[in-house]
Amino acid sequence: MFNTTSRLFLALVISAGLNNIAYATSDEGYFNNQDNLDISPNTLQSIPLLQSLKNLATTTEYQAPYVHELKNRYGVRSLFVESQDLPMVDIQLTFNAGSARDNEIANGLGGLASMTARLMSEGTEKYNATQIASVFEQTGARYSIQAYRDMFVVHLRVLSDPKKLEPALNMLLEILNNATFKNNSLSLAISNNQAGQQQLKENPSRLMGIQFYRSVYGTHPYAEPITGTNGSIKRINPERLKQFRDTFLVAQNMNIAITGKLNSKEAQKLAEYISGHVPQGNKAGELAQPVSNNNFVIKHIPFQSAQAHVTFGHIGTTRNDPDRLALEVANRMFGGGGFNSILMQELRVKRGYTYGAYSSFSFSQAPGVFSFSYSTRQDQLMDSIKVAHKAFADFIQKPIDRKQLEDTKAGMLRAYPNNYSSNASINAQLGLLGFYGQPADYLSQYPKLLARLSVEDIEKALHKHLHADNMTIVVVAPSLDQDELQSILQQNLSPAQNP
Structure with missing residues (x-):
C-alpha cells in the first residue's frame, strides 16, 4: 500500500497525532489496521507539531543527569539516576572479575570468566534454562551477562512495576548465586568455542590483535584473549567455574548502577536488597603492573x-x-x-x-x-x-x-x-x-x-x-x-x- 519512505513518515505522523494508536512497529507491518485509518490533513493533530520543529533551537545545552551516591549499609558503592520518562528500570552489577582474574583460580585457565558468564543462565538446581527464560519473558525483562578484561557485567532491564521487577530481579539473583555449570552445557560451549577458534585463523585482523596484546603484555593477565584458547578452555570444569563465581561474584567485589523510574529511597532499598542477597565475600586484589618494552x-x-x-x-x-x-x-x-x-x-x-x-x-x-x-x-x-x-x-x-x-x-x-x-x-x-x-x-x-x-x-x-x-x-x-x-x-x- 505504501512504500518504505511513506510508511516511515506515516509512522511518525500518526503515532504523534492520534491517541488511539499505541505504537508503530518495525518495518514489517507498521499498523495493524492501515486500511481503516483516516490520515487526511484535517484530522491529523500532529501537523502543527511537525511544523513547530522548524523553531527548535540549534544551540540547546544538554544537562548531565544528577547522580545520587546512595548510602548502602553493606558498603557496596551504589549510584543512581532518576528518570521518570519511561516506566523502566536499568540495573547493572559490575564485578571486579574480568578475564584478568582467570589465572588467580589456577594457572592456565584463560577464558574462565568468559565461560562463567556464558553458562550462568543454563540452569540452577531449581530451574532449567527454559524455565529461566520463561520468567524473563513473562516479566518483559531483558538481561545480559558479559565478561571483559577488567570487569564482569550483569545487566537487567525491566518495567518499574514491582510485579514485574521483583520476579525478574529474583531470577537474576538466582542464576548469579546458584548456577550449576553442568558438564553437558560446558561441553557444548567448548565445542562451539573450538569452531570459533578455527574461524579466527582466517581473520587477519583478529590474529593481529591477539598477537599485539601478547607481545605488549608478555606474562601479564591482560595478555591472553578474553575468551581463552582451545588449550585453556579444555582445562575448565564445573568446579573451577563455581570457584570463580564464589570468589569474585560477591557483594564486596561489586558496584551497583540503577537508572529509571524510582525515587532515591526506592533505589536505595533496591541496592541494599541486591547487596544482601549476594554472598558478601572479599574485594579482589590489585592487578600487577605490566612491564613496558624499551625498544622496538x-x-x-x-x-x-x-x-x-x-x-x-x-x-x-x-x-x-x-x-x-x-x-x-x-x-x-x-x-x-x-x-x-x-x-x-x-x-x-x-x-x-x-x-x-x-x-x-x-x-x-x-x-x-x-x-x-x-x-x-x-x-x-x-x-x-x-x-x-x-x-x-x-x-x-x-x-x-x-x-x-x-x-x-x-x-x-x-x-x-x-x-x-x-x-x-x-x-x-x-x-x-x-x-x-x-x-x-x-x-x-x-x-x-x-x-x-x-x-x-x-x-x-x-x-x-x-x-x-x-x-x-x-x-x-x-x-x-x-x-x-x-x-x-x-x-x-x-x-x-x-x-
Missing part, C-alpha cells in the same frame, strides 16, 4: 591476502590517571577523530594508502594500551609504515596546533551528551564511574575539565605517556623484511627526517 618489537604473522594489516602500540596508562582526559583529546587529534585526524590525513587523504586508519586508548585498572592500526596494499606496506610512524613521532615532538585543539575539544563537547542520551547509556556510565572509583559528579564536571585543558597540558601528557621509540609493531602479510623495517623506524626518530 616487531612481530610478523605470515598470511596470504591482498591486504597487509598493521598495528603499532605500547603500554599506556590507567583510567584514574590525571592525564586521561588530556590523552583522550590527544588521541582524537591524532587518529580518533575521523577524516580530520592527523593519521587519516597522512595515510588516506594525502596518499591514498588506506581506506581507514584509527588510534585508540584503552584505560583500565592496570595500564592499558595505546595503539593505531590500518590495512593497505602489500606493495604500499613499507611506505605506509614510514608515514604512519613518522606522523606519530612528529605529533609527540612538534608543538600542538592550537586551532586543531580547540576544534577537537568543541567536537568532543558536542558529542558528550551521547553518553547520557538514554537510560541504558546513563546506566553504563554509572557502572564505569562506580567500577573505577570516579566521583559521582564526573558527568556534570566533564565540560569544565575539558574546557580547562591547554596546549601545555596536552603536550605534557604526550611527552609523558606516548613513545615513538619503544613501540610494538605487528604486521600481517605474506612476507616482511624486518631489517628494512627497523631501519625505517630508526630513521623516523630523527627530527630532520621527513616522509
